[in-house]
Amino acid sequence: MEHVVIIGNGISGVTVARHIRKNSNKKITIVSAETDYFFSRTALMYIYMGHMKFEHTQPYENSFWKKNNIELKKGFVKSIETASKTLQFEEGDSLQYDTLVIATGSKPNKFGWPGQDLEGAQGLYSKQDLDSIERNAPDNKTCKRAVIVGGGLIGIELAEMLNSRSIPVTFLVRENSFWNGVLPEGESAMINRHIKNHHIDLRLGFNLKEIKSDENGKVKSVVITETGEEIDCNVVGLTAGVSPNIDFIKSSTIEINRGVLVNRHLETNIPDVYAIGDCAEQRDSGIGERRPIEAVWYTGRMMGETLAQTICGNRREYKPGHWFNSAKFLDIEYQTYGWVYAKPRENEAHFHWKHEDDTKCITVCYDTTNNTFLGINTFGIRMRHEIFDRWLTEKRDVDYVMKNLPQANFDPEFYKHFEKDILAAYTNQLQTA
Amino acid sequence: MSLATPDALNITTKQKIALAAGLVGLFILLLAVFNVDFPNRPVFLAISLGLVIGGTIIYSREAYLTKLEGIKNDGTWFKSISSRGVLGWALGIFLTTFYIVLYFFPKYLGLGVDGAANTGLVALFDPLSNLLSGNNASQWFVYGTLYTVAILAFGYKFMLKYRHNRYQQLRTASVMFFQTAFAFVIPELMARLNSDDFSLPYNDLKNMWPLNYYAFDQWRVDQFINAQTVGLFFLILGVVMIFVISPFLTYKYGKRWYCSWVCGCGGLAETAGDAFRHLSDKGTKAWKLERWMINSVLVFSVVTTVAVISTYLGYDSEKYWFTKSVFLISIGVFLTVLLAGILYFKREELNKSAFKGAIGFYILTIAFLVFFSFFDLSQIKINASYFSFGLNQNSYNFDSALRSFYGFGIGSIFSGVIGTGFYPILGNRTWCRMGCPMATIMGIQQRLFSRFRITTNGGQCISCGNCSNSCEMGIDVRAYAQKGENIVRSSCVGCGVCSAVCPRGVLKLENDSMDGRINPTEVLLGNDVDLMDLLNKN
Ligand SMILES: Cc1cc2nc3c(=O)[nH]c(=O)nc-3n(C[C@H](O)[C@H](O)[C@H](O)COP(=O)(O)OP(=O)(O)OC[C@H]3O[C@@H](n4cnc5c(N)ncnc54)[C@H](O)[C@@H]3O)c2cc1C
Ligand code: SF4
Numbered sequence A: 001m002e003h004v005v006i007i008g009n010g011i012s013g014v015t016v017a018r019h020i021r022k023n024s025n026k027k028i029t030i031v032s033a034e035t036d037y038f039f040s041r042t043a044l045m046y047i048y049m050g051h052m053k054f055e056h057t058q059p060y061e062n063s064f065w066k067k068n069n070i071e072l073k074k075g076f077v078k079s080i081e082t083a084s085k086t087l088q089f090e091e092g093d094s095l096q097y098d099t100l101v102i103a104t105g106s107k108p109n110k111f112g113w114p115g116q117d118l119e120g121a122q123g124l125y126s127k128q129d130l131d132s133i134e135r136n137a138p139d140n141k142t143c144k145r146a147v148i149v150g151g152g153l154i155g156i157e158l159a160e161m162l163n164s165r166s167i168p169v170t171f172l173v174r175e176n177s178f179w180n181g182v183l184p185e186g187e188s189a190m191i192n193r194h195i196k197n198h199h200i201d202l203r204l205g206f207n208l209k210e211i212k213s214d215e216n217g218k219v220k221s222v223v224i225t226e227t228g229e230e231i232d233c234n235v236v237g238l239t240a241g242v243s244p245n246i247d248f249i250k251s252s253t254i255e256i257n258r259g260v261l262v263n264r265h266l267e268t269n270i271p272d273v274y275a276i277g278d279c280a281e282q283r284d285s286g287i288g289e290r291r292p293i294e295a296v297w298y299t300g301r302m303m304g305e306t307l308a309q310t311i312c313g314n315r316r317e318y319k320p321g322h323w324f325n326s327a328k329f330l331d332i333e334y335q336t337y338g339w340v341y342a343k344p345r346e347n348e349a350h351f352h353w354k355h356e357d358d359t360k361c362i363t364v365c366y367d368t369t370n371n372t373f374l375g376i377n378t379f380g381i382r383m384r385h386e387i388f389d390r391w392l393t394e395k396r397d398v399d400y401v402m403k404n405l406p407q408a409n410f411d412p413e414f415y416k417h418f419e420k421d422i423l424a425a426y427t428n429q430l431q432t433a
Numbered sequence B: 001m002s003l004a005t006p007d008a009l010n011i012t013t014k015q016k017i018a019l020a021a022g023l024v025g026l027f028i029l030l031l032a033v034f035n036v037d038f039p040n041r042p043v044f045l046a047i048s049l050g051l052v053i054g055g056t057i058i059y060s061r062e063a064y065l066t067k068l069e070g071i072k073n074d075g076t077w078f079k080s081i082s083s084r085g086v087l088g089w090a091l092g093i094f095l096t097t098f099y100i101v102l103y104f105f106p107k108y109l110g111l112g113v114d115g116a117a118n119t120g121l122v123a124l125f126d127p128l129s130n131l132l133s134g135n136n137a138s139q140w141f142v143y144g145t146l147y148t149v150a151i152l153a154f155g156y157k158f159m160l161k162y163r164h165n166r167y168q169q170l171r172t173a174s175v176m177f178f179q180t181a182f183a184f185v186i187p188e189l190m191a192r193l194n195s196d197d198f199s200l201p202y203n204d205l206k207n208m209w210p211l212n213y214y215a216f217d218q219w220r221v222d223q224f225i226n227a228q229t230v231g232l233f234f235l236i237l238g239v240v241m242i243f244v245i246s247p248f249l250t251y252k253y254g255k256r257w258y259c260s261w262v263c264g265c266g267g268l269a270e271t272a273g274d275a276f277r278h279l280s281d282k283g284t285k286a287w288k289l290e291r292w293m294i295n296s297v298l299v300f301s302v303v304t305t306v307a308v309i310s311t312y313l314g315y316d317s318e319k320y321w322f323t324k325s326v327f328l329i330s331i332g333v334f335l336t337v338l339l340a341g342i343l344y345f346k347r348e349e350l351n352k353s354a355f356k357g358a359i360g361f362y363i364l365t366i367a368f369l370v371f372f373s374f375f376d377l378s379q380i381k382i383n384a385s386y387f388s389f390g391l392n393q394n395s396y397n398f399d400s401a402l403r404s405f406y407g408f409g410i411g412s413i414f415s416g417v418i419g420t421g422f423y424p425i426l427g428n429r430t431w432c433r434m435g436c437p438m439a440t441i442m443g444i445q446q447r448l449f450s451r452f453r454i455t456t457n458g459g460q461c462i463s464c465g466n467c468s469n470s471c472e473m474g475i476d477v478r479a480y481a482q483k484g485e486n487i488v489r490s491s492c493v494g495c496g497v498c499s500a501v502c503p504r505g506v507l508k509l510e511n512d513s514m515d516g517r518i519n520p521t522e523v524l525l526g527n528d529v530d531l532m533d534l535l536n537k538n
């Protein structure tokens, strides 16, 4: 019987395993060095905040794997020998495969800062990272201040986590406004204010120079590049992005760049070896406007759904539909459908509306040559994925979208609606423009 | 880890004072239980309840209004009281004891027996009871008052906690209103109408059969009939509620119209019980148990009610409109037509185990009906001490034995002692989930004939588990959401908390057409459209 081995028990690896099982009775083994069972990385913050316990972040009951005849192996893969189709484990044993799926995810970026490996300096990615923050920042007596370096989605989650235990947070962000490489100005500015309203010490336009150690090899303080200021702290969160977790592949014949290089069919240069999820990099260029490496939950899942077909004999290209994503900035939910860039590109324009309470806003991007709707960012207002997906497929013009916005509203019942205000602002802008 | 657990999520000085005030209020009640005779009862009662309510209000204002609007679940699984810690167990044991005393030993609360004056706690409530109904208090009046106070005080807290969420606020205001007006004030005031030649049973209008299992007991039906037009109106309203109003509202809005907007049991669970909602078991084993339990209780309640009614119809039929046989045959025909209709029209939606279960429970019920029609239940004697751990030494006729056992086992032990007493251990909706026969009926309807569903927002779910964690009914909401599938479950009470806590805006409770309401998918929205077409078709 064909043996499919999957390295990585994250969303990508688990999705491909589940779908292979649905379509075949191949032998499946999932390997991971992190945890015994699949858990939701996106929920790490809620464990620290006490909303959930670790076991609640496991999407399937422990009996699920046996019931579906999916074998789980705990161990760290040290190297892949593609010629003999063998995995070598750090623990000393090895495993034969017929088909190999690499789904090893990401690791936090560390840019060679002095002191980046001290106890108390850490990223937030794995279960081990969670354990370490629990160790170093259990409360505000043990951790008198934390400094977070890097203003992205994980940085703000870490800030919220520490805030929930009343630990003072200094948040160093290199850009001059939060996540403004992705968010348009109005949105980014609103989030800046929201962060400060939560009493987080947000420092825009600052970089980390070094992390200083106390006599026990623990974090004592950080020094800021721009001002030379030294800030005392017990924990430093390194959240300046992630990159593919593929160091152990370097010694193999599998071609890599920043990630494991794959074609549109998610195949590597070696037959029967595939890569999906955060660690995969599209050869040549990203698909459509997507980046070559997509480190989000949904794309990992979609690659898994697609690759399962290929492995089960129905070779398919990975052809994701319209882009979408979501996140939450402290109390403000964010969703996006289609493409809205931080600055309108050529032949693009943005319409921006913000509610006076400073927690809700939307930005709509459209093509100025033919008025086609290109995408929307929404903050504090939930929208229907299905409707926007359809409108993008139908290439609706922006007027249509603005007029039919109530159809797309997904807020809970009895919520106040703002579509009228939005439409009024939109019409108004057209007249003055 | 051990030393530095974050349970010291500190409360402020103001909160400490508020907590102390609330505890003093409760302490006054406790003193009354131990027969401390307060000189001025109305004043002490007012002080006590005032401190409890005031303490809760100040505490919650400090907890929520000092922070920005948003989800407030920090530390839930760290706090001893809400994570089955020492405080949780202590509270559970305290509540359970209270229920046992309340149901079985009311004299320890000071209830005057055989015409004696009330003492202790019950006596403390005499002035308030006199004010409302003109009568002295009973243990049930004490309980009703405390129950209402709890719903009001914690309802206020809940509304602050969800002050960004109008759905939560409105439904909480609604349960607060129904509890205060319908369950408490109106029935007490109506008792004033009673005189020597006119009396109505205590009637909480919103409390329908079968939740209200004594709705059709002979003494109640007699009282209604004797009370002429008014009584008849209530009796007929009761029946219309069961067969017309409730099915109609459940069709339009799902069972939430009752469970989360009206019901008193639900009301207490959603307010005072909110802090324990995450404790409900989400495992498949618990779900299996739930299906057995809840359907068995429904059968039990139907059988009991039928036994009781058919017995008094048997020896007293000229007083009512039916004879025993007409009654039994109509129930049998009604159930048969109902089941046949479901099996025929909904055959595609029923899986094998639902199918088998439905048939099994049907046969059981019909067997009882046949049994009742051949035997005169009032002639069969049962000794209760075998079934009640010796608490009850009387010998009963079969119908009243069933009725008493139901009242004891289900009405008292299950819904009270376990259902509420175990809030801090089993979660706040154990009764609603495992026991309530009313919930079963509406649940079957919600699953099969209702416009209500929780819509899943395409492919946006990140499987974080917040929804499942906070589902008080133990529904693994995530299991559906991560498949892009709508949630259509008979047990969902539509509390809307899963939707509120979802950090990605994935869930929306809504009423829409029945077509496509149940939408199992293989591949989620956002992926290759051809792949979705291919796989979601088969
Ligand atoms: C805190 C946080 C919040 C996030 N929130 C969101 C969000 O809201 N929305 C969103 O879209 N995305 C979010 N992401 C990103 C998302 O979680 C990732 O894109 C996704 O988990 C990647 O899944 P994966 O299956 O590719 O890899 P992973 O989940 O990283 O799984 C890879 C697994 O492989 C194991 N592994 C790696 N190398 C080896 C080896 N050599 N031997 C054995 N095992 C190995 C790893 O230990 C790991 O368990 C978040 C990420 C983090 C860290
Ligand atoms: S599924 Fe959601 S709405 Fe239904 S009972 Fe559970 S938490 Fe409440």
Ligand code: SF4
Pocket (backbone or CB within 6 Å): B460, B461, B462, B463, B464, B465, B466, B467, B468, B477, B478, B481, B482, B501, B502, B503, B504, B505, B506, B507
């Ligand atoms: S809370 Fe929302 S995102 Fe999290 S598992 Fe539930 S539906 Fe998915």
